[in-house]
Amino acid sequence: MQSPLFLARVQLDHLIRTLAEDGYQVVGPTVDQEAIVYDEISSAADLPVGWTDIQEPGKYRLQRRDDEAYFGYVVGPHSWKKYLFPPVTLVASADRTAAGWQLSTPETEPPRYAFLGVRACELAAIRIQDRVFLEGPFIDPTYQRRRAAAFVVAVNCTQAAATCFCTSMNTGPRCTAEFDLALTEIADGFLLEVGSNAGQGIAARLGTQRATAEQLEQGCAARQQAVDQIRKQMDTTGIRDLLMNNLRDPQWEEVAKRCLSCTNCTLVCPTCFCSSVAEVPDMTGDHVDRERRWDSCFNIDFSYMNGSPARNSIQSRYRQWMTHKLATWQDQFGSSGCVGCGRCITWCPVGIDLTEEVAAMRKSVETMANSSTVVSPGQEERES
Amino acid sequence: MTDTVRKRPRLAVFKFASCDGCQLSLLDCEDELLAVADAVQIAYFPEASSRMEPGPYDVTLVEGSITTPHDAHRIQEVRRISRTIVTIGACATAGGIQSLKNWANHEDYLRCVYARPEFISTLATSTPIADHIKVDFELRGCPVNRHQLLEVLGALVNGRRPRLPSHSVCLDCKRKGTVCVEVAQGIPCLGPVTHSGCGAICPSYDRGCYGCFGPAAQCNCESLTNQYLDSGTNIETLLPLLRNFNAAAPEFREASNRLEETAQERGNKR
Known part of the structure; x- marks a missing residue:
């Protein structure tokens, strides 16, 4: 990677225009519905200039900044998965004809997205979804085509929310790889790092200068501010065995009293990838669409098998989510399923905090061990 | 055919x-x-x-x-x-x-x-x-x-099974990209305990869910109402939200009765 360049503040618009000229549909942060969401943007004026987000468990509020920063917020309710793994996808169609069923697969060109403002935790999330959708025995064609066509402009965080814990998950806040371009916002513009040939091609067409020592210093300080602001931690020591060896711990009942099983945490999570596929016929039954939709392990219908749901209690569904995210994900994909972005904490309507649940589980397991209570098999939770 | x-x-x-x-x-x-x-x-x-x-x-x-x-x-x-x-x-x-x-x-x-x-x-x-x-x-x-x-x-x-999911309205909001009105704006919303079906209309117009489709499967009304009470929503707002079109649905009925008891307890303390 070559030494960083400097892109003047007024040149950000030029970057967006250049990407658009190259046929990319630029998507980035913008203010909508009292939040900073990801949507199509056409100029730097669409960005959340001068806005920031205040987050805590179960609460998110927009607030004015005292400067005009473009990327002076953290992460919002949306993640890039809505573009790479869309909420609803038409997988195939079938029509009944005199000669039998005729099947067809939609042949559409994948959209070419340029993602502007991808944070380090989000780069990590995309890497995780790459492993899920592209590196197993089955490759997801929708994801593959969209991912291959995408251009990534990362942005280094210069501040953290109270819900951020990327440092515990080793995913940030610094963007180190897997981007085409990366920006660090400083006083009069941006430090620009190039991470790929495609990125080099775009950077060469922007009016950049070599960054001065002072600008590099400013960038370092801005990035350090994000590190310093991170307060939340998750102790991941032995986390797989902690969870998997204590599937009957009473702490699961405690969290189930608060959990709404509403699915919010899984759908804001940038790595959760569950979906269900259904045949949707019209009134005549002669035309059927096969649709894939985002789904969730918190949806009671999701584990429906052989006449009943396999996970027939909130407790069993919360446990499924947490053990998969933090423990069995490691067995399945070789990493944690959590990137420490804090979305599941902020967007849980009752503010359940994943990091606190891990800590509570540790404490509960210790207490159980000290009290030397033996749980007999007869006391085990019945799932249905 | x-x-x-x-x-x-x-x-x-x-x-x-x-x-x-x-x-x-x-x-x-x-x-x-x-x-x-x-x-x-x-x-x-x-x-x-x-x-x-x-x-x-x-x-x-x-x-x-x-x-x-x-x-x-x-x-x-x-x-x-x-x-x-x-x-x-x-x-x-x-x-x-x-x-x-x-x-x-x-x-x-x-x-x-x-x-x-x-x-x-x-x-x-x-x-x-x-x-x-x-x-x-x-x-x-x-x-x-x-x-x-x-x-x-x-x-x-x-002669097939109807496809009618029983999950919460939240899943529909998320598929639509609707930002949670409760978390982002503090609007009391019944979405997390309400049965899917309407297409999550109200939250996309900055309104909380009124629970028109009744309780979702295994909904946790107690946790949600506790959360709203703790974050400053008063009982006078919450009770009519639950005693609405689906007031007598067992889960909503029990939740509203419990709220009324809470109101009485709090009244007695004053």
Whole structure:
């Protein structure tokens, strides 16, 4: 990677225009519905200039900044998965004809997205979804085509929310790889790092200068501010065995009293990838669409098998989510399923905090061990 | 189907205590109405046609709740002449807004409203159809969603299971990209405990969910109401939210009764 360049503040618009000229549909942060969401943007004026987000468990509020920063917020309710793994996808169609069923697969060109403002935790999330959708025995064609066509402009965080814990998950806040371009916002513009040939091609067409020592210093300080602001931690020591060896711990009942099983945490999570596929016929039954939709392990219908749901209690569904995210994900994909972005904490309507649940589980397991209570098999939770 | 002629099921629509909005949803299916008329033979639907054929019927849609001795008797007769009964809407599936009388003295209401209450024969409660007869399928909503209604009719006509998820409204908001109004704006929203079906309309207009589709499967109303109370929503706001179109649905009924107890406890402390 070559030494960083400097892109003047007024040149950000030029970057967006250049990407658009190259046929990319630029998507980035913008203010909508009292939040900073990801949507199509056409100029730097669409960005959340001068806005920031205040987050805590179960609460998110927009607030004015005292400067005009473009990327002076953290992460919002949306993640890039809505573009790479869309909420609803038409997988195939079938029509009944005199000669039998005729099947067809939609042949559409994948959209070419340029993602502007991808944070380090989000780069990590995309890497995780790459492993899920592209590196197993089955490759997801929708994801593959969209991912291959995408251009990534990362942005280094210069501040953290109270819900951020990327440092515990080793995913940030610094963007180190897997981007085409990366920006660090400083006083009069941006430090620009190039991470790929495609990125080099775009950077060469922007009016950049070599960054001065002072600008590099400013960038370092801005990035350090994000590190310093991170307060939340998750102790991941032995986390797989902690969870998997204590599937009957009473702490699961405690969290189930608060959990709404509403699915919010899984759908804001940038790595959760569950979906269900259904045949949707019209009134005549002669035309059927096969649709894939985002789904969730918190949806009671999701584990429906052989006449009943396999996970027939909130407790069993919360446990499924947490053990998969933090423990069995490691067995399945070789990493944690959590990137420490804090979305599941902020967007849980009752503010359940994943990091606190891990800590509570540790404490509960210790207490159980000290009290030397033996749980007999007869006391085990019945799932249905 | 192109090669064989399917026998069209005979459809009937019966109304009990209700506003007619749900059966109007069927007439509201403008684009699909011809396909519906093709798929079923509309045998008894007074709101749509003055031609009323006698039973038995293959598919009977029942709108409304049971509020009078006469209706309690009539619903038995409807069951007798119907092969499959689908109840449609909050009144038929949960007792409707009129179930608010379950918390009051209905005779007080009669005296307030009617000059000659002695001519009125009514029950003390409003109850869902399933409290009176065996119901084959329940379709929620105030009113029902016409796409869901078509889905049920299509499934019955084609002999398949209807696809009607029982998850919360939140999943629909997220698929649409709607930002949570509770988390981002502090608007009390019943979405996390409410059954999917409407397409998550209200939150996309910056309104909290009113729970028109009743309780979602295994909903945790206690946790949600505790959260709202703790974050400053008062009982005067929360109680009417739960005592609404689906006030008598068991999960909402228990939640609102619990809230009332909480209000009394807090009142006593003052």
